[in-house]
Amino acid sequence: MMATAEKVQPEPASSVVARHDRPFLVGYVSDAATEALVRDGLTESVGAAIDIRRGTVRTAVAALQKHSTPRILIIDLAEEKHPISALRDLAQVVEPDVSVLLIGSVDSADFYREVTRGLGVAEYLPRPLTREKIARQFGPLTRGQLPERDLGGRCVTITGVRGGVGASTVAVNLAWLFGAVMHRHTLLLDSDLHRGMAAFLLDVGVGSGLRRALEAPDRIDVLLAERATSPVAERLHVLADQMDFASELDYAAGAAQALLRVLRQRYNFVVADVPFVSNALNRDLLAQVHQRVLVLEPTLASVRDTLRLLDVPAGPLQKQRPVLVLNRLGRPGALSRGQVEEALKTNVDITIADLPRQIGNAATLGEPAVAARGAFRTAMMDLARQVDAVGMLDVTTGHGVPSTDAAKRRWLPFARRP
Incomplete structure (x- = not known):
């Protein structure tokens, strides 16, 4: 059973001490098209440090039981039948300060709130995806910033x-x-x-x-x-x-x-x-x-x-x-x-x-x-x-502009009390 989590403010990217055994960004996606969109969308903000692998959240759980947790983890929920359960399993094998970015097929405000406010996921993007959407919503988070709120048409x-x-x-x-x-x-x-x-x-x-x-x-x-x-x-x-x-x-x-x-x-x-x-x-x-x-x-x-x-x-x-x-x-x-x-x-x-x-x-x-x-x-x-x-x-369904508290929060199940 997971302990109650505290709200934790994200540290600026420049203040984090890098560990040589810890990758910066690793992603697990379900298909070649999604891989191409993620690579194109994050190239300008991340550069060449994008390690995208083919797999599911279950693949990530198996891999991260044996390897170091990246600072940023991208997970494609794809057709996962029990995404919340799978994410809780993932929470048990990664380090608590990981920033998790999710891609999925569920376009629901309730689901968005559950994963961001309930689990502390940094951001969730429903399909259909575009390069620009990934750059706009995921890009700032890979730089230790909040997604920009660009009001107006x-x-x-x-x-x-x-x-x-x-x-x-x-x-x-x-x-x-x-x-x-x-x-x-x-x-x-x-x-x-x-x-x-x-x-x-x-x-x-x-x-x-x-x-x-x-x-x-x-x-x-x-x-x-x-x-x-x-x-x-x-x-x-x-x-x-x-x-x-x-x-x-x-x-x-x-x-x-x-x-x-x-x-x-x-x-x-x-x-x-x-x-x-x-x-x-x-x-x-x-x-x-x-x-x-x-x-x-x-x-x-x-x-x-x-x-x-x-x-x-x-x-x-x-x-x-x-x-x-x-x-x-x-x-x-x-x-x-x-x-x-x-x-x-x-x-x-x-x-x-x-x-x-x-x-x-x-x-x-x-x-x-x-x-x-x-x-x-x-x-x-x-x-x-x-x-x-x-x-x-996205704004009307709750996906495009997460609340400030949710965006700043770590993935809550990982912020365990000592």
Whole structure:
């Protein structure tokens, strides 16, 4: 029977005396896909010290009976039928100051509270997983910090590495998916004030409010932002402009940051269609969002420009490299996915098949292609998970923002009294 545990405050990572026989981080996961996500999600915070093994919580119990306990232990509960019982067994074989991070399939606020408040687990993430979610929730804990609470809506940019690769189509359909299908308050922002396609593809008109906001950021407030948008659906709005070609935007420094700050108060999700054009507005948008998405097609020119954009430094809110969307895969004469990934020396995250008829018909009718079921919709749903739209649901189910006391607590069954 386990003794009653005391609340213990975590020591800063720098104050912990390292033991040479004790690994920093060891993980036990159920499949190759989860292993890849964990490695990618923690590479920037942990580096090469990631020891991920294939196995279950029972595998971990058997191994840790014979070996030193790591400072951080990642456990994939997978299809464990009795997870609480298994975790209590694990508590008997590890050192009391271990920080345990859990992955599982149970998406329940009650289960989350039981493992974090009851057992003192540092964090629990339910499937589906994304690299960004792992980086955002597990990353700070591997550095001895609490997960960041980033209040307000989530912002993502969609950028075509070259003109004509389909980035606007991806942006429009992603925004439609969030707003019209998932019923999240969503804004589609088009930063091309001369030739933007967002409003055109959704068959809505535009005003001049975006230009005024970007030229006079001191006037930006929620009311102005709402008046400047065009409604598409009950929870989907477009913020775009159509400036005369003879006029230029007198962009005010910091206007993009001020605009996003206001928009995040009103919308759960802001999808910004940001073309690959080097100007102050686009640079500021790319730097201020939570996640960048790069859209490319299977050509050598696209590969070249993707490599250039991957070298752009990450913004302060960006925990991961950009999500890579390979569009028009399978087009005659184009590169294969394997050839593209070999040239990039990294994996693409999402592939969209070459669907000229479906996409073309949708554009002609001013309707989103994602409204119809099929391969394109499936790809867009995958993209929604990658940019962590599901992360917005974490707060409502209790998974994304643990209580401060629970996050600071050691895994309670291990903090035994002497």
